[in-house]
Amino acid sequence: MGNTFAFAESRGGALRTVAFEAVTAARRAAEVSGGGEVHALVVGAPGIAGQAEQLARHGADLITVVEHAGLERYNPESVAATVAARIGAGAYRAAFFAASAQGRDLAPRVAAALGKSLASDVVAFELQGETFIVRHPVYAGKAMVTLRLTGSPALISLRPGAVAAAEARGGGRVEQAQPALDPSAAKVVVTELLDRGGAKLDLGEAPVIVSGGRGLRAAEHFALVEALAAAFGNAAVGATRAVTDDGWRPATDQIGQTGRVVSPDLYVAVGISGAVQHLAGMRTAKTIVAINKDKDAPIFKIADYGIVGDLFEIVPRLTEEIRKAKAGA
Amino acid sequence: MKIAVCIKRVPDTELRFAIAADGKSLDPAGLKYDLSDFDGYAIEVGLRMIEQAKTGEVVIIALGPDAVQETIRKSFSMGAERGVHLRADTIPSDGLLIARALAAELKDGGYDLILFGRMATDSAAGIVGPMTAQLMGLPCVTAISQLAIADGRGTARRELEGVAEVVTFPLPAVLTIDEGIARARLPSLKGIMAAKKKTIESKPVELGEPHLTVERMELPAERSGGRIVGEGPDAVPELVRLLKTEAKVI
Numbered sequence: 138m139g140n141t142f143a144f145a146e147s148r149g150g151a152l153r154t155v156a157f158e159a160v161t162a163a164r165r166a167a168e169v170s171g172g173g174e175v176h177a178l179v180v181g182a183p184g185i186a187g188q189a190e191q192l193a194r195h196g197a198d199l200i201t202v203v204e205h206a207g208l209e210r211y212n213p214e215s216v217a218a219t220v221a222a223r224i225g226a227g228a229y230r231a232a233f234f235a236a237s238a239q240g241r242d243l244a245p246r247v248a249a250a251l252g253k254s255l256a257s258d259v260v261a262f263e264l265q266g267e268t269f270i271v272r273h274p275v276y277a278g279k280a281m282v283t284l285r286l287t288g289s290p291a292l293i294s295l296r297p298g299a300v301a302a303a304e305a306r307g308g309g310r311v312e313q314a315q316p317a318l319d320p321s322a323a324k325v326v327v328t329e330l331l332d333r334g335g336a337k338l339d340l341g342e343a344p345v346i347v348s349g350g351r352g353l354r355a356a357e358h359f360a361l362v363e364a365l366a367a368a369f370g371n372a373a374v375g376a377t378r379a380v381t382d383d384g385w386r387p388a389t390d391q392i393g394q395t396g397r398v399v400s401p402d403l404y405v406a407v408g409i410s411g412a413v414q415h416l417a418g419m420r421t422a423k424t425i426v427a428i429n430k431d432k433d434a435p436i437f438k439i440a441d442y443g444i445v446g447d448l449f450e451i452v453p454r455l456t457e458e459i460r461k462a463k464a465g466a
Numbered sequence: 467m468k469i470a471v472c473i474k475r476v477p478d479t480e481l482r483f484a485i486a487a488d489g490k491s492l493d494p495a496g497l498k499y500d501l502s503d504f505d506g507y508a509i510e511v512g513l514r515m516i517e518q519a520k521t522g523e524v525v526i527i528a529l530g531p532d533a534v535q536e537t538i539r540k541s542f543s544m545g546a547e548r549g550v551h552l553r554a555d556t557i558p559s560d561g562l563l564i565a566r567a568l569a570a571e572l573k574d575g576g577y578d579l580i581l582f583g584r585m586a587t588d589s590a591a592g593i594v595g596p597m598t599a600q601l602m603g604l605p606c607v608t609a610i611s612q613l614a615i616a617d618g619r620g621t622a623r624r625e626l627e628g629v630a631e632v633v634t635f636p637l638p639a640v641l642t643i644d645e646g647i648a649r650a651r652l653p654s655l656k657g658i659m660a661a662k663k664k665t666i667e668s669k670p671v672e673l674g675e676p677h678l679t680v681e682r683m684e685l686p687a688e689r690s691g692g693r694i695v696g697e698g699p700d701a702v703p704e705l706v707r708l709l710k711t712e713a714k715v716i
């Protein structure tokens with residue numbers, strides 16, 4: 138009953154986890170719609186073909202590889218034209234993208250080029266007959282909508298992590314293709330990729346996030362937050378807008394309505410009041426811990442575990458205990 | 467320099483929400499509406515560009531029911547010069563329909579820059595900007611956190627996961643504005659007075675058939691948390707025990 142498509146996102150010559158999530162979603166959509174193949178497309182500099190096998194392992198039956206020296210970095214116009222041409226020629230039931238920074242840029246362009254509607258940042262989907270039913274958080278996470286997406290192909294971008302990548306052997310045929318638009322003809326050019334350094338773990342991917350707020354009182358006190366993150370070993374550091382506004386942390390660390398939206402296994406809020414705009418970015422964390430000296434701070438209403446008191450006393454102790462627990466584990 | 471800013475009127479997310487009887491929308495009782503956050507940043511970017519160029523104007527474009535005129539007026543009081551109201555009974559959830567209507571309006575406007583918010587706070591989709599650009603065949607850079615324009619070319623910065631891109635593009639172009647560039651200025655008293663004299667051109671739009679429609683809307687399950695483990699550093703061992711044995715996150 139029709140094949141499904143997945144765009145396999147890569148950066149710096151390697152596939153990203155979201156690529157496997159998209160392929161897994163396409164596999165699942167193919168299965169519930171009564172079979173059909175999963176076709177994946179990957180673009181990049183020459184050599185990216187070496188990544189095809191990993192896509193086959195996650196269920197791709199056909200992998201279209203578009204290699205071009207001009208595609209070493211993301212080239213929005215060339216990639217959108219290439220993906221649109223591929224989807225247009227494939228008569229697919231559905232096409233999946235990641236709602237990552239790159240996917241959020243790419244998917245709407247492809248949708249408009251095809252004249253098809255797009256369900257963005259989807260956290261769950263199912264098929265009712267011919268129709269895709271998708272779920273998506275709206276109003277800064279304060280409500281959830283269930284949407285009906287009709288038409289073929291159904292275009293869907295998936296929130297990173299919403300569909301766990303799963304291995305499933307696919308046919309794994311590989312074909313080479315040319316970009317539908319010469320990358321050098323594009324008007325928008327990515328001239329530089331800046332490694333922001335510091336944080337090795339991205340906020341969107343870290344299983345643990347330790348976040349600091351104005352309660353830390355000064356930029357240098359973030360050393361406490363960083364030490365706690367280091368004790369966990371698998372943690373990234375986040376911040377509130379109060380903190381990024383004051384320049385204690387870069388704007389890219391901001392979590393919330395106008396910052397990053399994250400869903401880690403554990404979120405530790407240190408000296409954070411819990412304004413709605415902040416909660417919008419972290420309320421879907423699996424476990425939330427709050428440390429705040431004000432027992433009436435709104436953060437305690439959504440925290441699973443809270444400690445009331447002075448963070449300057451509590452955080453060093455917590456760091457020590459976590460270090461011990463990790464060493465014993 | 468002629469700059470268009472596309473803005474959306476959205477419910478203020480700080481208020482308490484309830485779902486309406488139809489099970490598909492917010493209960494309008496007690497809701498307040500305002501400019502979507504990132505659209506405020508987009509207006510600010512537009513105004514600064516005009517101030518820098520010392521010539522030109524910011525034109526506001528909003529699609530929706532008559533009430534969007536109130537939001538356009540707010541943009542006037544910040545400093546925008548003109549407004550276009552694309553009249554529709556409701557704002558569709560299918561972003562493609564909005565993008566088509568905006569593209570048709572913007573096509574012959576002679577704009578050097580067309581600005582959008584990175585995403586609207588209600589739909590949280592982030593698609594109308596790049597869709598509009600694609601339909602118009604214009605260069606587009608999404609979710610930018612820095613911008614410089616000189617000699618008909620722009621340079622912007624985009625934040626990705628863990629890295630940032632520096633992107634160059636020619637004008638005219640479509641940009642969507644992220645956190646980090648500019649906070650929206652507050653309306654000034656002078657601006658509020660001047661806003662009364664500025665004009666909004668209102669015209670009906672035909673939206674066509676949506677392919678993305680709301681079936682249901684729900685409030686997320688409340689977190690059942692709220693357990694205070696204790697006070698001060700002495701509560702730490704108990705917290706760590708709970709994280710280990712109950713939450714199983716360490």
Ligand SMILES: Cc1cc2nc3c(=O)[nH]c(=O)nc-3n(C[C@H](O)[C@H](O)[C@H](O)COP(=O)(O)OP(=O)(O)OC[C@H]3O[C@@H](n4cnc5c(N)ncnc54)[C@H](O)[C@@H]3O)c2cc1C
Nearest residue numbers: 350351352377378379393394395396408410414415430448
């Ligand atoms: C349009 C808009 C968008 C916004 N977007 C965002 C966003 O994306 N993300 C975001 O975070 N915010 C956002 N905000 C800002 C938000 O409204 C809050 O102002 C901000 O989140 C507050 O940050 P905070 O918790 O660090 O500071 P505060 O609210 O000042 O809280 C500090 C907390 O620290 C506690 N504290 C102080 N000293 C100690 C101590 N020694 N030990 C323990 N606790 C202590 C205090 O009790 C207090 O609860 C936005 C606002 C607007 C208007």
Ligand SMILES: Nc1ncnc2c1ncn2[C@@H]1O[C@H](COP(=O)(O)O)[C@@H](O)[C@H]1O
Nearest residue numbers: 472473529582583585586591592593594
């Ligand atoms: N009804 C509308 N009228 C004008 N601009 C809109 C409208 N809806 C969305 N936009 C613009 O598109 C951006 C992204 O919206 P969305 O794709 O819904 O997240 C918004 O920040 C606005 O700049």
